[in-house]
Amino acid sequence: MSRILITSGPTRQHLDPVRYLTNASSGQMGAAMAAAAVKAGHQVTVVTGPVDVAYPAAAQVIRVISTDDMLAACLQVFPACDGLIAVAAPCDYRPVTVSRHKIRKTGNPLQLELVETPDIVASLAAVKRDSQWLVAFALETEDQHLRAMQKLERKSCDLIVVNGPQAIHAVETQVDILDRGGQVLGHFCGPKSDVAQELFGAVACQLIVPRCPPAS
Amino acid sequence: MSRILITSGPTRQHLDPVRYLTNASSGQMGAAMAAAAVKAGHQVTVVTGPVDVAYPAAAQVIRVISTDDMLAACLQVFPACDGLIAVAAPCDYRPVTVSRHKIRKTGNPLQLELVETPDIVASLAAVKRDSQWLVAFALETEDQHLRAMQKLERKSCDLIVVNGPQAIHAVETQVDILDRGGQVLGHFCGPKSDVAQELFGAVACQLIVPRCPPAS
Numbered sequence: 001m002s003r004i005l006i007t008s009g010p011t012r013q014h015l016d017p018v019r020y021l022t023n024a025s026s027g028q029m030g031a032a033m034a035a036a037a038v039k040a041g042h043q044v045t046v047v048t049g050p051v052d053v054a055y056p057a058a059a060q061v062i063r064v065i066s067t068d069d070m071l072a073a074c075l076q077v078f079p080a081c082d083g084l085i086a087v088a089a090p091c092d093y094r095p096v097t098v099s100r101h102k103i104r105k106t107g108n109p110l111q112l113e114l115v116e117t118p119d120i121v122a123s124l125a126a127v128k129r130d131s132q133w134l135v136a137f138a139l140e141t142e143d144q145h146l147r148a149m150q151k152l153e154r155k156s157c158d159l160i161v162v163n164g165p166q167a168i169h170a171v172e173t174q175v176d177i178l179d180r181g182g183q184v185l186g187h188f189c190g191p192k193s194d195v196a197q198e199l200f201g202a203v204a205c206q207l208i209v210p211r212c213p214p215a216s
Numbered sequence: 217m218s219r220i221l222i223t224s225g226p227t228r229q230h231l232d233p234v235r236y237l238t239n240a241s242s243g244q245m246g247a248a249m250a251a252a253a254v255k256a257g258h259q260v261t262v263v264t265g266p267v268d269v270a271y272p273a274a275a276q277v278i279r280v281i282s283t284d285d286m287l288a289a290c291l292q293v294f295p296a297c298d299g300l301i302a303v304a305a306p307c308d309y310r311p312v313t314v315s316r317h318k319i320r321k322t323g324n325p326l327q328l329e330l331v332e333t334p335d336i337v338a339s340l341a342a343v344k345r346d347s348q349w350l351v352a353f354a355l356e357t358e359d360q361h362l363r364a365m366q367k368l369e370r371k372s373c374d375l376i377v378v379n380g381p382q383a384i385h386a387v388e389t390q391v392d393i394l395d396r397g398g399q400v401l402g403h404f405c406g407p408k409s410d411v412a413q414e415l416f417g418a419v420a421c422q423l424i425v426p427r428c429p430p431a432s
Contacts, residue, residue: 018381102358113326141233
């Protein structure tokens with residue numbers, strides 16, 4: 001039994017009390033990965049942005065709004081975990097200034113200055129122990145494998161799961177899982193719950209002891 | 217029996233295939249208003265942004281993503297309706313340019329130029345017949361009644377419902393309903409379903425024939 005941290009869903013970065021910037025993410029894939037990990041007998045903590053999906057009853061669920069909130073929750077939970085599966089799509093830009101009151105419409109264009117939010121996977125990579133493993137998801141719209149491998153390197157991941165924007169809010173998905181050498185360990189497509197089972201199997205086989213026997 | 221158009225939920229304005237600007241809105245109040253109108257025997261069409269709430273089975277539901285989509289759907293439906301109850305929180309700014317590909321993070325700030333989207337209630341007010349009525353919701357964080365009355369005037373509404381940001385994603389709400397003279401016709405608080413019943417009663421009393429008898 002491993003202790004696994006799963007991030008899921010989008011985060012929100014508010015401009016004012018009513019408007020916010022966010023990433024398209026329903027939390028469905030995060031919930032499906034959590035269900036697969038629970039089913040395999042692991043202890044799961046989900047740190048999730050605002051979504052309406054149901055997480056497995058056996059998982060501990062921590063709900064957050066912003067990327068900073070998600071990072072803070074992960075930094076608390078991760079030291080007691082064996083690994084991370086980062087399915088979340090955290091909002092990676094935030095407005096430099098957040099208005100306390102609703103911004104008034106004036107009829108004129110509005111200039112918004114955005115800065116990057118902290119990178120959750122890279123931040124956890126920076127504090128991880130040697131025995132801890134990291135799996136990230138990369139949603140890319142072009143040069144998918146190349147960019148996913150750059151992300152894997154930059155964030156010191158063990159494995160990376162690549163998908164495209166057609167996965168967003170869809171019931172079905174299509175993913176590749178790549179290792180540090182760039183080798184495609186699996187290509188899975190179908191309903192997210194089935195894909196999550198297969199993906200989790202590939203993760204467990206690579207990273208969770210007892211390791212799979214090598215193919216003969 | 218009246219034919220009533222209800223707008224509900226947020227709309228989204230994409231920056232790129234994965235990131236978007238939106239307004240906080242769960243669609244709960246729109247769904248509750250639709251249920252109240254259906255229960256009172258009216259024919260209801262809901263034009264809704266992306267939400268997970270359940271609308272009444274008896275209502276026609278048209279799903280949209282952006283503010284332009286919502287306006288286009290409303291312009292099609294409204295001519296056949298007797299009135300509009302605009303509960304939606306349409307995203308009122310959109311990026312001037314929308315990237316076809318996911319915007320790359322560079323480590324540098326991102327300047328975003330936003331312009332206003334079309335105002336749905338004002339656009340419907342501009343094409344409405346004399347016999348058609350308009351009720352809008354105003355979410356204000358300061359000078360609530362003053363700003364709501366400015367909105368009522370600017371958008372040629374018959375009635376305006378005022379609420380605050382504490383209503384967002386909450387089960388309970390607290391609203392005032394004001395007429396064109398600025399008179400508070402009602403102050404309702406409690407679960408959104410109860411408040412919607414009371415609000416719909418006030419709307420029906422003022423705007424839907426047969427009119428209520430004047431208080432003696």
